[in-house]
Amino acid sequence: MKKFLTLLLVLALAMTALIGCTNEAEKPETEVEVETDVETEVQAEAEVEAEPELETVTEEVAVMTYEEYVAAELDAPVVIEAYVQGKQSWWDNKATVYAQDEDGAYFMYEMACSEEDYALLENGTKIRVSGFKAEWAGEVEIVDATFEIVEGAEAYIATPVDATAWLGTDELIKHQNELVYFTGLTVEEITFKNEGGDDIYVKLSKDGQTYDFCVEYYLTGEDTEVYQAVSALNTGDVIDVTGFLYWYEGVNTHITSITVAE
Amino acid sequence: MKKFITFLIFPLIILVILCSCHGKIDSKPFEIPKDFDENAHYEISFWAKNDTNITQTEIYKNAIDDFQKLYPNITVNLRLYNDYGKIYNDVITNISTGTTPNVCITYPDHIATYLTGKDKVVPLDYLMSDENYGLGGKKLRFDSPEKHEIIPQFLNEGVLSSRQYALPFMRSTEACYVNKTYVEKLGFTLPEALTWDFIFEVSEKALQKDNDGNFAVNGQKVMIPFIYKSTDNMMIHMLKQLNLPYSDENGNILIFNQHTEKLLFDIAQHAQSRAFSTFKISGYPANFLNAGQCIFAVDSTAGATWMGCDAPLIDISEEKLVKFETVVMEIPQFDVDNPVMISQGPSICLFNKQDSGEVMASWLFMQYLLTNDVQISYSMTEGYVPVTSKAQNSQQYTSYLSSSGDDNNLYYSIKLDASKLLLDNTDNTFVTPVFNGSASLRSAAGQMIEEITKSSRRNEKVDSEYIQKLYGDMNSLYRLSDISSGGSAKKELGPLPVQSVIFLGCLVTLWLLIIIYVIICRKKAQK
Numbered sequence: 001m002k003k004f005l006t007l008l009l010v011l012a013l014a015m016t017a018l019i020g021c022t023n024e025a026e027k028p029e030t031e032v033e034v035e036t037d038v039e040t041e042v043q044a045e046a047e048v049e050a051e052p053e054l055e056t057v058t059e060e061v062a063v064m065t066y067e068e069y070v071a072a073e074l075d076a077p078v079v080i081e082a083y084v085q086g087k088q089s090w091w092d093n094k095a096t097v098y099a100q101d102e103d104g105a106y107f108m109y110e111m112a113c114s115e116e117d118y119a120l121l122e123n124g125t126k127i128r129v130s131g132f133k134a135e136w137a138g139e140v141e142i143v144d145a146t147f148e149i150v151e152g153a154e155a156y157i158a159t160p161v162d163a164t165a166w167l168g169t170d171e172l173i174k175h176q177n178e179l180v181y182f183t184g185l186t187v188e189e190i191t192f193k194n195e196g197g198d199d200i201y202v203k204l205s206k207d208g209q210t211y212d213f214c215v216e217y218y219l220t221g222e223d224t225e226v227y228q229a230v231s232a233l234n235t236g237d238v239i240d241v242t243g244f245l246y247w248y249e250g251v252n253t254h255i256t257s258i259t260v261a262e
Numbered sequence: 263m264k265k266f267i268t269f270l271i272f273p274l275i276i277l278v279i280l281c282s283c284h285g286k287i288d289s290k291p292f293e294i295p296k297d298f299d300e301n302a303h304y305e306i307s308f309w310a311k312n313d314t315n316i317t318q319t320e321i322y323k324n325a326i327d328d329f330q331k332l333y334p335n336i337t338v339n340l341r342l343y344n345d346y347g348k349i350y351n352d353v354i355t356n357i358s359t360g361t362t363p364n365v366c367i368t369y370p371d372h373i374a375t376y377l378t379g380k381d382k383v384v385p386l387d388y389l390m391s392d393e394n395y396g397l398g399g400k401k402l403r404f405d406s407p408e409k410h411e412i413i414p415q416f417l418n419e420g421v422l423s424s425r426q427y428a429l430p431f432m433r434s435t436e437a438c439y440v441n442k443t444y445v446e447k448l449g450f451t452l453p454e455a456l457t458w459d460f461i462f463e464v465s466e467k468a469l470q471k472d473n474d475g476n477f478a479v480n481g482q483k484v485m486i487p488f489i490y491k492s493t494d495n496m497m498i499h500m501l502k503q504l505n506l507p508y509s510d511e512n513g514n515i516l517i518f519n520q521h522t523e524k525l526l527f528d529i530a531q532h533a534q535s536r537a538f539s540t541f542k543i544s545g546y547p548a549n550f551l552n553a554g555q556c557i558f559a560v561d562s563t564a565g566a567t568w569m570g571c572d573a574p575l576i577d578i579s580e581e582k583l584v585k586f587e588t589v590v591m592e593i594p595q596f597d598v599d600n601p602v603m604i605s606q607g608p609s610i611c612l613f614n615k616q617d618s619g620e621v622m623a624s625w626l627f628m629q630y631l632l633t634n635d636v637q638i639s640y641s642m643t644e645g646y647v648p649v650t651s652k653a654q655n656s657q658q659y660t661s662y663l664s665s666s667g668d669d670n671n672l673y674y675s676i677k678l679d680a681s682k683l684l685l686d687n688t689d690n691t692f693v694t695p696v697f698n699g700s701a702s703l704r705s706a707a708g709q710m711i712e713e714i715t716k717s718s719r720r721n722e723k724v725d726s727e728y729i730q731k732l733y734g735d736m737n738s739l740y741r742l743s744d745i746s747s748g749g750s751a752k753k754e755l756g757p758l759p760v761q762s763v764i765f766l767g768c769l770v771t772l773w774l775l776i777i778i779y780v781i782i783c784r785k786k787a788q789k
Contacts, residue, residue, distance in 0.1 A: 075719040132720060137545035144716070193314055194344055249549055249578045 063128065066103035078133045078142060082106050083156040084125045085179055086244060086256065089218035090118040096218070098177060098244050099127060100158045105177035107246070109136070111145040124155030139247040140176060160242050168209050172251055180253070181242040182206070184261070187233050197222060200230050202255065204241065213241065216254045226257050233260070292384045294392055295618045300401075304623035305337045306364035309352070311608060314344050317643045325636045329627055332403040336623045346372070346608075350701075357382055362613040364624035370419055370693070371701040373427050373611050378698050384612040385425040389625050397629065406629045407650040416649045419693050420609055428609040430649035431631060432640060434564040435603045435684045435691060436495055436593050439547070439676070441557045443586035444468065444479050455598035456591050458500075461488055461558050465537035468557055480584070484555045488538045489547040491561040493715075494708030495604055498694055500525050501707075502604075503596040508707070513697035515742050517707060518733040526714050526729060534718035542712055543719075549577050554584030560593055563645030563680035564607065570676045590679040592687065605691035607646060634658070642672060645680030654685070699745030706736040 061079045064072070072078050082099035089096045095113035099106045108129055113121075121127070131145025163180035166172040185204035193199040200215040220226045233239070238261040243253040308326070312318040319342060326338045341363070343349045350372045356362045357379045368376075376383050390409055394401040398408035409417075412430065420428030438456055445452055448467050453460060465487035472478045477485035490496045497517075501508045507516035532538040541547060547559035548568040559569065567575045570588035595601050610628050615621050630636065637648035638659050648654050663682065667675040684691075694700065713732055717724055737743050 075716075077720075132716075134543070136543070137549065194312075194319075194342055198344070249545075249582070 061130070066101065069106070069133070070104070072133050074133055074135050074140075076133050077130070079128065079130045080106055080142070081126060081128045081150060083158070084121050084123055084127060085158055086123065086219060087118070087121055088216065088254075090115060095121065097121060098179075099129070100178060101156065105158075105175070105179070105245070107139060107141040107177045107244075108145055108147070109134075109141045109143050111142070111147055113147065117149075120149060122155075124157045126150040126153035126156070137248050138250065163245065164206065167206055167211060167251075172245070173247070175245050176247055178245050179242070179256075180245050181240060182253075183240045185211075185239055185241055187235055187237040187239065189235065190230065190233055192231075193217075200227070202230060202233075204239070211251060211253075212248075213243065213253045213255050214246070214248075216246070219244075219254055220256060226255055229258050229260075230255060233258075237261075290616075291381045292614045292618060292621050294388055294395075295622060298395060298622045299619055300333070301335055302619055303335045303337070304617075304620050305339065306620065306624045306627060307339045307341060308627065309341045309343065309349055309363040309366045311343050311346055311349060311367045315643055318640065321636065321640050321643065324639075325631060328635070329404075329630045332630075333623070333626060336627065338627055350375075364613055364615065364620065365628050366611055366613065367431060367608045368428070368611055369701070370422065370428055370609055370696045371704065373420075373609075374422055374696045374698045374700055376611070376613075377422060377427065381614050383427050384614050384621055384625075385427055386420075386429065386612065386625075387426050389612075390426065395622060395626065397632075402626070402629070404630055404633055407632050407652045411650045411652040412632070413649055413651060413654075413688060415605065415688055415691055419605060420611075422696055428611045429628065429632065431608045431610045432564075432637075432646040433605055433607040433649055433684065434562050434644070434646050434680075435605060435687065436492070436499070436560055437563050437566070437645070437680050437683055438591045438593050439551055439559045439561065439566075439569040440589045440591055441551060441554070441586045442589045444554070444557045447479055452589065452591070453598075455601065456558075456594040457598060458594045458596060461594050462532050462537065464557060465532065466535060469535060469537055479557075480554045482553075482555060484550075484553075486536065486539045486544055486550055486556050488532070488558045489540065489544060489550055489556050489560070490538070490711075491541045491547050491559075491565070492708065493540050493542070493711035494704045495606075496560070497522075497525070497707040497711055498604060498704070499593060499602070500596070502602050502692055509695050509697075509700065509703055511695045511697065513695075513699060513745055515703055515745060517703065518737070522710070523726065523729045526710060526732075527724070529711055530714045530718040530724045533715040534721070536719070538715070540712055540715055543715060546577065548573070551588075552576060552584070553578055553582045554586060558594075562606065563684055566590070566645035566677040566680035567643075567674060569680075572670045572674070573676065574671045574674050588676055590676055590683060592683060601687065601690050602692055603687060603690055605688075605693050638662070641681065645677050645684070647681050647684050697745075699742070702740040702745065703742060706740045706742060709739075710736060 061077045063079050063081050069078055069080055082101045082105070084097055085100045085105070086098040087095065088098065090113065093112060093114055094110040095108070095118050096110055097108045099108060106129070108131070111129065111131065126149070127147045128150055129142055129145050129147045131142040134141055134143040158179045160179045160181040161175070162183070163172065163175060164182045164184070166175065167182065185206050187202070188205050188210050189203040191201040193201060197217070199217045202213040202215065203210050204213055205211070215227055215230050240259040240261065241253065241255055242257045243255040246252050246254045310322050312322070322340055322342070326340055329338060330336060346369055349366065349368060353362055353366060353368070353372070353376060357376065362382065373383060389395070390397050392399060398406050416430035416433050419430060420426055440452065442452055445464055448464055450464050468477065468479050468485055468487040470478045472481070476482055479485065498508060501517070501522070504521070506521040507519060509515055509517065529538065544550070547556060547561050548565065550556035551559040551569060552571055552573065561569065567573055568577065571583050571585055576583065592601055593603055610631060612621065612624055612628055632650055634653045634656055637650060637653035638656065640646065641648045641653070641659070642662060648659060653659055663678060665673045666678040667673060694704065710732055714724060717728070
C-alpha cells in the first residue's frame with residue numbers, strides 16, 4: 001500500500017511539475033496577468049490616436065484634377081490621384097505622406113494605412129486618396145483619408161523646382177507641399193526643439209528677409225544625412241536647400257537635403 | 263526504500279516550486295531599509311517632461327546639480343520628453359523588461375495603469391512619514407516641505423486605491439484667454455464670470471461679414487471666435503459643471519447617455535456655423551488669438567506665455583500680430599455661482615527596484631523637487647503654481663506675483679494672472695476618478711467633440727442615430743466596454759485551461775492521498 005501510495009504521489013507530483021513548466025511558454029495564467037493588463041491598456045491607448053470609422057463619406061466623388069482640388073471648399077470630400085514623394089511617418093495604422101503629380105502637390109495627414117501597405121508606398125507609387133480637405137495652421141491637407149495603390153501606373157518622381165524667386169511673394173503658397181529648392185540662403189539661427197531626437201528649427205535669410213525652415217524629425221530623423229548636416233551648420237553659412245513646401249503659420253519648408261556653398 | 267522515496271519526493275517538490283516561480287518577473291514589495299547607506303553610490307534615472315521650454319530644461323538640470331552637490335554619492339540621469347504620452351508609452355514598455363526609470367513625471371491616470379504591474383510603483387505613505395528621510399525628515403540635507411505643507415487637494419490627486427502613489431510637482435488649470443477689444447467692438451461687455459451661453463452668443467455674432475466678405479470684427483478672411491485646446495477637458499468640464507455622469511471610482515463608464523448627447527448637439531450647432539473649433543481641427547488657439555482671428559481661446563494656464571499680442575513666446579510672424587487687450591478669465595461655466603475647473607499638471611512617481619537603497623536615493627531626489635528653489639523657479643516658467651504652501655507663501659513667490667506687468671518676460675501679466683486664477687480657485691478644482699483605463703475614457707470624451715465638430719463642418723446629418731453610432735465607435739475604439747466591467751480592463755477569463763484543470767486535479771488528488779495515508783497509518787497504529 002505504502003509503495004502504491006508513494007508511486008501515486010510521485011506520479012502526481014511529476015505531472016504537476018510538467019504542467020508548471022508549460023506556464024512559461026504559453027503565459028495564459030495569473031503569473032503573467034500583470035503584463036497582460038498593461039498591454040491591454042497600451043493597446044487601448046495606442047488606438048487612442050486612431051480615427052474612428054464613421055463612414056463619413058456621404059457621396060461619391062469622382063477623381064479630381066489638381067485645379068478642382070484647389071477649388072474645393074475646406075471640409076469638402078475630395079478624391080485625388082498622385083504619386084508618393086515622401087513618407088513622413090507611420091503610427092498606429094496611420095500614414096502621413098507627401099504626394100505630387102505634374103500639376104501640384106498634396107499632403108495626406110494620418111491616412112488610414114496598415115504597416116504592410118506603408119511598406120508598399122515607395123517614392124513614385126501612384127495612389128488614389130479619398131478624404132476631406134482641411135487646413136491646420138495654414139497647411140492645406142487631406143485628412144480622414146483612405147487610399148489604394150493604382151496598379152499598373154508608371155512611377156513618377158517629381159523634379160524639385162527652383163522656388164528661390166518666389167520667397168516673399170504670393171506665388172509661393174500656390175506651390176504648397178511641392179518638392180522645391182532654394183539657392184544661396186544664409187543661416188541665421190539653428191534651434192533644436194529638444195536636445196536631440198526632435199525637430200530642428202532653422203531660420204534662413206535671403207535678400208534681408210528671414211524664412212522658417214524645419215528638419216521634421218519624423219520625416220528625416222537623427223540617422224539621416226540631412227539631420228546631421230543641418231546639426232553641423234553655423235550661423236552665416238550659405239546653403240542650398242531642397243525640401244517639401246510645408247506650411248505652419250507661414251512657409252515652413254521641411255528640409256530633405258542641403259548643400260553648403262563652397 | 264523509504265529513504266529512497268523520500269529523496270525522490272523531495273527534489274520533485276523543489277522542482278514544482280521552481281517551475282511555479284519560473285517566468286515570474288514581479289518585484290518584491292519595497293520596504294524602507296533600516297539603515298540607509300548615505301555613502302554608497304547610486305545612479306538613478308529621472309524621466310521628465312518640459313513644454314518645449316528651454317528654461318524648464320535648465321531648471322531640471324540645475325535641480326540635479328544642486329541635489330548632487332548635497333548627495334555626491336547619487337548621480338541623476340535626466341531624460342527629457344515633451345509629451346506625457348511618450349513618457350507613458352516608454353514606461354509601459356520598460357515595465358515588462360524591468361527597466362523603468364527611478365523617478366518619473368507622469369499623470370495619475372497613467373499611474374493607474376502602471377499599478378497593474380505588481381509592486382512596480384512604490385507607495386509613498388511610509389516614506390513620507392519616515393522620521394529621518396520622510397517629508398521634513400531629520401536626516402535630510404535640504405529643507406523639504408512637511409506633509410501638511412503640500413496643498414491637500416493636489417496631494418490627494420496622487421492617492422489611488424487608498425494609497426499615496428504620486429506627489430504633485432506642478433499644478434495648472436485651464437483658463438479662457440479673451441480678446442476683450444473684440445468683445446466690446448461687438449457690443450458686449452465682459453461679465454465677471456463667463457458662461458457658455460455668453461461665449462456662444464458673442465461667437466455667433468463675430469461671424470458677421472462685411473460687404474467685401476471679410477469678418478466685420480477683424481476685417482480678415484479668417485475668424486474662429488471660440489477655440490478649445492483640449493476637448494477632453496471641455497467635455498469633462500461641461501459634465502462636471504452640470505453634475506452629469508462621467509465615470510466613478512470603480513471604473514464604471516457613465517458618459518454615454520442622453521445628457522452627453524444634448525451637449526454634443528449644442529456643440530454641433532456652433533461647429534456647423536464655424537463659431538467653434540478645436541486645436542486638432544484648426545490649430546493652436548494662441549496663434550489665432552494673437553492674429554486677431556479668435557476671441558475666446560481656452561488653453562492651459564501652463565500655456566499662458568504664448569497668449570496675447572505681447573506674449574514672450576509668439577509662434578506667428580510679426581506682421582500677423584494684432585494689437586488687442588487680453589484678459590484671463592475662468593473657463594466658461596453653467597453655474598457661475600459654483601464654478602468648477604479641472605486641476606491638472608505633472609505629478610511624480612517612484613518605481614520600485616531590487617535595491618532598496620536605490621529606491622531611497624530616488625525618494626530623496628523626488629522630495630528635492632518639492633523644495634522651494636525648484637518649485638518657485640519652475641512655476642515661474644509658465645502659469646503653473648507651486649504645490650506647497652511653503653513655496654506659495656514664500657517671500658520670493660509673493661514678491662513675484664506682485665510684480666505682474668513689470669516686464670513682458672518673467673513678469674508677463676497674462677502668465678501671472680493665469681497663476682493667480684488657479685491660486686484663487688484651488689478650492690474649486692476637481693479631478694476625474696482615476697482607474698486603469700481612465701486615460702482612455704478621457705480621450706474618448708474629447709474625441710466625441712472632435713468627431714461631431716468635423717461632421718458638422720462637413721454638413722453630415724447629426725442626429726440621435728449618429729450619436730448612438732458615435733458612442734459605439736468610441737466604446738470599441740478605446741475598449742471602454744472592457745474597462746466598464748470594473749475598471750481593470752480585464753476580459754472575461756472564460757473556462758479554465760486544460761492544464762489548470764489537471765494541475766488543480768493533481769493537487770486535490772495529492773491531498774486526498776495524503777489524508778487517506780494518514781488515516782490508514784493511524785488505524786494501523788491503533789491496532
